Structures are given as C-alpha cells and as structure tokens.
Amino acid sequence: MSSSILHITNGDSTTNYLKKLHFSGDFITWREMLCEGKTTTDVGSETFWKNRFSFLKSSYNISKKKFINYTLKEYRNLCNKKETKEIVLWFEHDLFCQINMIAVISWLKKYRKGYHISLVCSGKIKGSKKLKGLSELTENQIHQHYKNRVDLTQDDIEYADYIWELYCSDSPLRLEAVYKFNPMSPFQYLAAAIEAHLLRFPSIKNGLNSIENTILETANTHQLSSKDELVHKLLKNQTTYGFGDIQYEHQIEQLQKLFTSFNPVKLSRKGKKVLENQMNFYSELRDENSYLGGAKKYSFLFNNQSEKLLQITS
Structure with a gap:
C-alpha cells in the first residue's frame, strides 16, 4: 500500500528528526549542494549528474562510489x-537550502505535474533574533511549521523554476534584475539567498568575494590557534550561506597564499594588503573552471559602490 505523503527533506538531520517525531509518510533526503559548482537546468538528467560528479570529485575528492551511494541512490528512490x-518539501532559509529547494521544485514541475506540493521552510521564529534550521526547532515548533505549511500554486512552481533557470544561465545579470520583484511569493527567504549568491562573485576592489573577505577579516580580527578554530568561528557567525565545515575548508584552501600560518592563524603581508583593498588578488584566484550555477565565477565582478555586477569582456 502506498503512503499518502512523501516528505522531501534538506538533509539527514531533518529526516532523522521527523522520523523520531513519528511523522507519517515516506522520506527522501535531497543530498546535494547545488549552491556550489556548475549546474544545468535539467535536474536529474545524465548531463546534470555528470556535471555534479565532475565538480564534487575535483573540488571535494568525492569518490564515484560515495556519489552513487549517497546521492544517486536516493535520487533513484525519489524517481520510483x-x-x-x-509531497511536502522541508527546507531552510539559507542559500545552501534555497538553491536545492528551487532545483527540486523544477524537477517536480517536470516529473510530478498535478501533484499537491506544499512547503515547510524554517527561519524566523517568534522570540528569537537568530534564524533557525529545522533540526533546531522544538517538537511544538516543528509541528506548528507543518500545520502552517504553504500549498504551492502552479504560479509558485513556475516562479521557482524560472529562478532556477536564471541561476543556471551563463550570466547572472538577468537573475540580478528580477530576483527582488515578486513580493507575493511564498518563498520568503529566496531573495536574501539570491542576494548572498550574487555577492559570491569577486569584488572589483580586491578580487575576493564576500565569503573570502569574511574569511580574511575573521582571521585578522580574532586570535585563532588553528584552522579548525577559524572554521568553527566562520560557521558560528554565518547567517545566510548555510555552509558546512568542508565548504569553508575548501574556501580557505583557495586562499592559503594569503596566510603565513594556520597554527596559529596568521595573515601574510599580502593577505593584509588584499584585505585593506591595497592589492587585487583576482588574477591569482582566477579559474576558468570555477562556476556559480551556470555562470563562470571570474567572468563577472561585483561593483561595491553600485552594488551591481559587471561582465568582463575579453
């Protein structure tokens, strides 16, 4: 007998929490990090998964076996x-989750047309200044979120799919032009996530993006005894990205030329100059194979004064 509800969650911690609370239905865990690396609009296609494996292998040394067991098997379960x-979607407010969410909705639009799809999205909680993840909610809060889940209309699904299409395009300029202009959207955290995404393109000032500048700033203003301590501080202070430790470790690795030591954590003279916008590190970081969605990361610059992206024409 088939279950009446399918829950698609943002990660294993949410799935395990919902099972522990005896939510009825079947569960699929969406195990991807589509906010990093190249993405294409055709979620679930052979090309899509080839691109994803290529990125995860080169950037995070993920083996084919792990990719198949961890991600593809769960995706095949979803297909079946x-x-x-x-279908109830469980996602959070941050960039990591919001990009995964619109990709899943794009897939549902194509392969589950006419199904009843609703969304539970955590973030703002009454009485808390901090935005919260699903597994941080109390039992009462999570039941309340579920009770107040939002039914997605066809227009909502089309909108999420459209933002996904723009995210996967080879230029972020159209995305930059439209992402703010849907005040009636039930995706209340999507605009902030897209704004954070656009800040990941290198700054015209010093060639580093918002995250990379935050890494240098954190290293420079705190006395940290190790790289682990730096990662812990970044995780604790982040608000919009929703990154895990491996993502910050990867980002720090790209910047290692700007450090003299990680034990304790110390910036080099060059690192301090870059942080103070006295030196531009763009040419040393530039990588033709580095993508944010469908766009090449180093083909665009963020102008901090106009708060707009500029396309680099070669």
Whole structure:
C-alpha cells in the first residue's frame, strides 16, 4: 500500500528528526549542494549528474562510489515514488537550502505535474533574533511549521523554476534584475539567498568575494590557534550561506597564499594588503573552471559602490 505523503527533506538531520517525531509518510533526503559548482537546468538528467560528479570529485575528492551511494541512490528512490499524490518539501532559509529547494521544485514541475506540493521552510521564529534550521526547532515548533505549511500554486512552481533557470544561465545579470520583484511569493527567504549568491562573485576592489573577505577579516580580527578554530568561528557567525565545515575548508584552501600560518592563524603581508583593498588578488584566484550555477565565477565582478555586477569582456 502506498503512503499518502512523501516528505522531501534538506538533509539527514531533518529526516532523522521527523522520523523520531513519528511523522507519517515516506522520506527522501535531497543530498546535494547545488549552491556550489556548475549546474544545468535539467535536474536529474545524465548531463546534470555528470556535471555534479565532475565538480564534487575535483573540488571535494568525492569518490564515484560515495556519489552513487549517497546521492544517486536516493535520487533513484525519489524517481520510483510516483504513487504519492501529496509531497511536502522541508527546507531552510539559507542559500545552501534555497538553491536545492528551487532545483527540486523544477524537477517536480517536470516529473510530478498535478501533484499537491506544499512547503515547510524554517527561519524566523517568534522570540528569537537568530534564524533557525529545522533540526533546531522544538517538537511544538516543528509541528506548528507543518500545520502552517504553504500549498504551492502552479504560479509558485513556475516562479521557482524560472529562478532556477536564471541561476543556471551563463550570466547572472538577468537573475540580478528580477530576483527582488515578486513580493507575493511564498518563498520568503529566496531573495536574501539570491542576494548572498550574487555577492559570491569577486569584488572589483580586491578580487575576493564576500565569503573570502569574511574569511580574511575573521582571521585578522580574532586570535585563532588553528584552522579548525577559524572554521568553527566562520560557521558560528554565518547567517545566510548555510555552509558546512568542508565548504569553508575548501574556501580557505583557495586562499592559503594569503596566510603565513594556520597554527596559529596568521595573515601574510599580502593577505593584509588584499584585505585593506591595497592589492587585487583576482588574477591569482582566477579559474576558468570555477562556476556559480551556470555562470563562470571570474567572468563577472561585483561593483561595491553600485552594488551591481559587471561582465568582463575579453
């Protein structure tokens, strides 16, 4: 007998929490990090997964076996669950989750047309200044979120799919032009996530993006005894990105020429000059194979004064 509800969650911690609270239905965990590396619009296609594996292998040394067991098997489970007519999406406010969310909705638009799709999205909690993840919610809060889940209309699904299409395009300029202009959207955290995404293109001032500048700033203003301590501080202070430790470790690795030591953490003279915008590190970081969505990261610069992106024409 088929289950009446299919829950698609943002990660194993959410899936395990919902199971622990005895939520009824089947569960699929979306195990991807589509906010990093090259993405194409055709979620689930052979080309899509080839691109994803290529990125994960080169950037994070993920083996084919792990990719198949961890991500592809769960995706195939999703493909096989066709009988359930109600699908509940569980995602969070940050960039990591919001990009995964619109990709899943794009897939559902194509392969689950006419299904009843609803969304539970955590973030703002009454009485808390901090935005919260799903696994940080109390039992009462998570039940309340579920009760207040938003039914997605066809227009909502089309909008999420459109933003996904723009995210995957070879230029972020159209995305920059439209992402703010849908005040009626039920995706209340999507605009902030896209704004954070656009800040990941290198700054015209010093060639580093917002995250890379934050790494240098954190290293320079705190006395940190190790790289682990630096990562911990970055994780604790982040608000919009939703990154894990391996993502910050990868980012720090790209910047290692700007450090003299990680034990304790110390910036080099060059690192301090870059941080103070006295030197531009763009040419040393530039990598033709580095993508943010469908766009080459180093083909665009963020102008801090106009707060707009500029395309580099070669």
